[in-house]
Amino acid sequence: MKKNRFNSIPKSSLVLALSFITLLACSSDSVDDDVFEDIVSTDEEDDEEIATELHAAYSAFNTDAVTVYLDGSEVVIETTGLPNHETVYWGEGNSLYKEEPDVALTPSIMSSNNNATTIRVDATPNLTGSTVQTELGTIGIAVSGSSLFNDQEGGGALDQAAASLDWTGAHIGPGVYHYHLEPKAFTNDDDNLVGILLDGVFLYGRKCSATGDYPTDLDASGGHTSTTQYSDGEEEYHYHIINEVYSTTGSYLAFAGPFQGY
Numbered sequence: 541m542k543k544n545r546f547n548s549i550p551k552s553s554l555v556l557a558l559s560f561i562t563l564l565a566c567s568s569d570s571v572d573d574d575v576f577e578d579i580v581s582t583d584e585e586d587d588e589e590i591a592t593e594l595h596a597a598y599s600a601f602n603t604d605a606v607t608v609y610l611d612g613s614e615v616v617i618e619t620t621g622l623p624n625h626e627t628v629y630w631g632e633g634n635s636l637y638k639e640e641p642d643v644a645l646t647p648s649i650m651s652s653n654n655n656a657t658t659i660r661v662d663a664t665p666n667l668t669g670s671t672v673q674t675e676l677g678t679i680g681i682a683v684s685g686s687s688l689f690n691d692q693e694g695g696g697a698l699d700q701a702a703a704s705l706d707w708t709g710a711h712i713g714p715g716v717y718h719y720h721l722e723p724k725a726f727t728n729d730d731d732n733l734v735g736i737l738l739d740g741v742f743l744y745g746r747k748c749s750a751t752g753d754y755p756t757d758l759d760a761s762g763g764h765t766s767t768t769q770y771s772d773g774e775e776e777y778h779y780h781i782i783n784e785v786y787s788t789t790g791s792y793l794a795f796a797g798p799f800q801g802y
């Protein structure tokens with residue numbers, strides 16, 4: 541996973557480095573001015589990336605499952621992985637069990653009982669870096685508390701596993717309960733928040749709150765820059781579920797990548 545390497549440098553060590561260079565600069569004419577300026581500008585960039593409060597979008601997450609907190613320049617998202625909506629995968633007898641006779645069942649949520657996940661994301665995505673492909677496994681955490689996966693299933697195309705997807709585009713197999721398609725339990729042809737992805741960028745439904753309609757300026761990842769219902773009037777980069785039916789599923793991929801925020 542590619543990270544902004546400066547995020548891992550404690551701020552105190554940058555201050556120390558600065559003091560040291562300043563000392564050198566005072567005591568010797570041989571210090572290269574360019575080196576000094578480089579370090580100063582790095583420190584300024586680092587200042588901009590230290591968030592002091594959580595993004596308002598985190599208020600939309602299911603608090604029964606999800607705990608979110610800041611740790612320096614990163615946001616930690618811990619989840620039980622258990623969604624706050626109905627699915628056949630809860631298993632018969634559970635209050636959120638939904639009968640879905642057409643779903644080719646994989647194990648139920650409780651029989652796997654292995655849904656807990658923790659991810660750490662940059663509080664401020666690095667949108668100036670290169671793009672990074674998504675990988676198998678959790679690519680983000682949805683507002684329901686469950687994981688988001690990409691368009692692959694065990695290294696193959698998702699089509700082969702599509703029969704096991706429930707009404708909200710999710711299944712288990714193996715490991716955590718996860719969405720591949722538009723999670724209709726909480727976004728269905730609207731602008732609702734879907735979740736947070738590993739690169740620190742939020743994913744929204746097929747429509748954008750800035751216009752109330754399908755965005756027409758999306759990049760290859762489904763991203764663009766505009767206001768959202770959680771951005772307090774500021775424009776910020778975010779993803780949308782791309783409004784193109786995926787294969788024979790009759791639904792829409794949640795997110796195929798690549799990540800733009802690493």
Ligand SMILES: [Zn+2]
Nearest residue numbers: 689693711720
């Ligand atoms: Zn899957």
Ligand SMILES: [Zn+2]
Nearest residue numbers: 748749755766
């Ligand atoms: Zn948008």
